[in-house]
Amino acid sequence: MEICSYGCGKEGKFFFKNGNKCCESSPNKCEGKRKRDSDKKKGSFKGTPAWKIKGFVYTPWNKGKTISEEYRLRISKSLKGNNTLKNLSPEKETERRKKISEAMKANPKAGGLRSRSGRGKKGWYKGYWCDSSWELAWVIYHLDYGFKFNRNLNGFEYLYNNEKHFYYPDYIIENNYFEIKGRRCYEDLDEKNKEKISQFKGNLFVLYSKEMKPYLEYVISKYGNDFIKLYE
Numbered sequence: 001m002e003i004c005s006y007g008c009g010k011e012g013k014f015f016f017k018n019g020n021k022c023c024e025s026s027p028n029k030c031e032g033k034r035k036r037d038s039d040k041k042k043g044s045f046k047g048t049p050a051w052k053i054k055g056f057v058y059t060p061w062n063k064g065k066t067i068s069e070e071y072r073l074r075i076s077k078s079l080k081g082n083n084t085l086k087n088l089s090p091e092k093e094t095e096r097r098k099k100i101s102e103a104m105k106a107n108p109k110a111g112g113l114r115s116r117s118g119r120g121k122k123g124w125y126k127g128y129w130c131d132s133s134w135e136l137a138w139v140i141y142h143l144d145y146g147f148k149f150n151r152n153l154n155g156f157e158y159l160y161n162n163e164k165h166f167y168y169p170d171y172i173i174e175n176n177y178f179e180i181k182g183r184r185c186y187e188d189l190d191e192k193n194k195e196k197i198s199q200f201k202g203n204l205f206v207l208y209s210k211e212m213k214p215y216l217e218y219v220i221s222k223y224g225n226d227f228i229k230l231y232e
Helices: 031-042 068-082 089-107 132-143 191-198 209-223
Strands: 123-125 128-130 156-160 163-167 171-173 176-180 203-207
Touching: 068 132, 123 163, 128 132, 132 171, 132 176, 132 209, 163 191, 203 209
Parallel strands: 176 203
Antiparallel strands: 123 128, 156 163, 171 176
């Protein structure tokens, strides 16, 4: 028997494109996930990761794979080059802004993120669960550009107030973890979030508002400011 991926301990009868299994047709109906989401909002989640429940079998999607130099360069270019705008010449920056402006003028739904679009809008997009519109923008961008990634299921221990907790970054690309924060910078985080990030031992990319800007600009210019309507 295969166990539900969302921690309720029941049999996983439904299979999703992201590799997860659930006892219900939708994870939002799963008692385990609903309780965990509720506890997270209260700041008190101390549940057992799904893969530690007896009978749960999880094979990492990148097991046995090593990151190629070509793929490493693609990731590096995506994060540190044109997308973060650090390496653009004045001419290329002007051209980039012109293209975005033209795309927005051609798209009647474009014009920037409005308050009603909200960063907290959750949903499924092409088999990937997103906890916010910012996560959705990141997912859309990487799917459009052909990057292979997955929702992260790996939990990493960290200590806060002398208690053990688990940190789950949002997404994983091979051995690189990505956390999307709806904050301006590291200093805007609360102490618990600072601790779990500072104690992380692996390759972690934390995307704040500045780092998310290129992804949001791309998605808004192509799909409009109401791109959250793309949720399934």
